[in-house]
Amino acid sequence: xxxSTSVPSVPSVQSAPRPGLKLNxxxxxxxxxxxxxxxxxxxxxxxxxxxxxxxxxxxxxxxKDARALGGWSVSVKLDGAKVEGVEAPKTLVDxxxxxxxxxxxxxxxxxxxxxxxxxxxxxxxxxxxVVVNNCDAPLDLGYSIGALMRWPLFNIF
Numbered sequence: 001x002x003x004s005t006s007v008p009s010v011p012s013v014q015s016a017p018r019p020g021l022k023l024n025x026x027x028x029x030x031x032x033x034x035x036x037x038x039x040x041x042x043x044x045x046x047x048x049x050x051x052x053x054x055x056x057x058x059x060x061x062x063x064k065d066a067r068a069l070g071g072w073s074v075s076v077k078l079d080g081a082k083v084e085g086v087e088a089p090k091t092l093v094d095x096x097x098x099x100x101x102x103x104x105x106x107x108x109x110x111x112x113x114x115x116x117x118x119x120x121x122x123x124x125x126x127x128x129x130v131v132v133n134n135c136d137a138p139l140d141l142g143y144s145i146g147a148l149m150r151w152p153l154f155n156i157f
Contacts, residue, residue, distance in 0.1 A: 056133035065126040068094035079137030092127035
């Protein structure tokens, strides 16, 4: 007689499925990407870094639109040397014109509701920066503002 030993069968234990929505990683990546596009596209992080640079040769007048924002940093250079004492506005107002005039090596700023003659009005939501260079050297005007919220991920690229 042969003795057969039988191993008792163990019932398998299955965990109950969790309730809720479960997405595969492709859908998760898609949704995260769409959320980033919405955040950046609708400006929820605020405007990104902005810069406006104008260079006027002697006797020239140049103009450029800038976003109507506050917190601008301003640099004025005449023939490559920084001009001190310029009372440049750091907050630009929608629809206003800011005229930087160079005469006899000095730069003055005037704010106006209308642009100077021969210069187009700023676009909607923008201010107008105008440089009138009556000096004997080139005049450089730079307005810049950093990003409202820095995101380290963007610095990778």
